[in-house]
Amino acid sequence: MKALGALSFLAGLSLAAMTPPAQAQTAFESAAPNAVILDAATGITLYCRACDEPIAPASMSKLMTMLIVAEELEAGRITEATEFTVDPRVWRTHGAMSDQSHMFLAPNSRVRVGDLIRGAIIVSANDACVTLAEGIAGSESAFVARMNRRARELGLDPRTHFANVTGLDHPEQVISVRDLARLARHMIAAHPDFYRLYSQREFTYNNRTQPNRNPLLGTFEGADGVKTGHTALSGYGLIGSAVRDGQRRIVAFRGMETMAARAAEAERLLRAAFYDFQVHTLYPANAEVAQADVWLGGRRRVPLVTRAPIVIGLGVGQREGLRARVVYQRPIPAPIAQGAEIARLVVEGPNFARREYPLYAGRRIGRANWFARAWAGLGDLLGGGE
The missing domain is CATH 2.60.410.10 (D-Ala-D-Ala carboxypeptidase, C-terminal domain)
Known part of the structure; x- marks a missing residue:
């Protein structure tokens, strides 16, 4: 050559545009074992720490669950007024009888899709996710097969694989933090109206109000999503996004030891996304x-x-x-x-x-x-x- x-x-x-701000004297390094920063407009990776390593995503994988739901809505196969029945098994294994995040769905009740969506997005309700999956695809396994097909269609890493719709630890439930950020970018661009639900601060169902667990909402200027996650295998993680001065950045990370550490690292990553990195x-x-x-x-x-x-x-x-x-x-x-x-x-x-x-x-x-x-x-x- x-x-x-x-x-x-x-x-x-x-x-001047390429000169880092005065407070940024050293290269940024995330405290999370796996972390990524994406520029939403271009899709380029601004920062990566083991960002392509397959990890246990916890509830952050619900982003793919909800992407399938958003596509069902857009295709007109369901509406927010569509009702699905809560299987008593779901109530026992993923609802009020379990120790998982849930929205207090009653067994055999008929629930609007709009409420199930909000429960899944805002309070990370596992009972809502499984009820949506069974209502749309007939079974959770059939819905998961669609999630995996969609991952291939979107060009995600071939190692990315889903085994359930909730994000519960499973040896075959793996995705990289870069792919999580790419999923968020796709959701934001392809389904902006649906994405707005991720910024809602609380959700009330069955006379019970639960808060959104995303620590960025209301604390980091411009933050409007996306999803937290926590399991024993994954640790505390988060997909976050914010807009400042017309620019959107997306971050994803996992492996923090406490909720407080997750909140601190989420703010730190997003702050670095806007102040320590520039797109040229x-x-x-x-x-x-x-x-x-x-x-x-x-x-x-x-x-x-x-x-x-x-x-x-x-x-x-x-x-x-x-x-x-x-x-x-x-x-x-x-x-x-x-x-x-x-x-x-x-x-x-x-x-x-x-x-x-x-x-x-x-x-x-x-x-x-x-x-x-x-x-x-x-x-x-x-x-x-x-």
């Missing part, structure tokens, strides 16, 4: 990045262009030593089809993991005429080639 050399895109970025567009879509040499073409150079915006996230200390270069096989033989992927933009630095982005031919390059090809061949013969 031939490298065109370091590009000057860094000079084109605002130094290196090139917009359809921008020319460089030009590459063409062999035996009607033109000697072909423009290398982006197809989608090239966006990176930078944290404290990551800008220092950051470099970019274009690499391609030299020279590129004609003919070249417009839009063909023919080069890569490589961005890397001492504190920035190497990333590569495809570059495409900005125009069609036909073959040179026979005389030009013959002349080039003669030049190679006399010059001995490279």
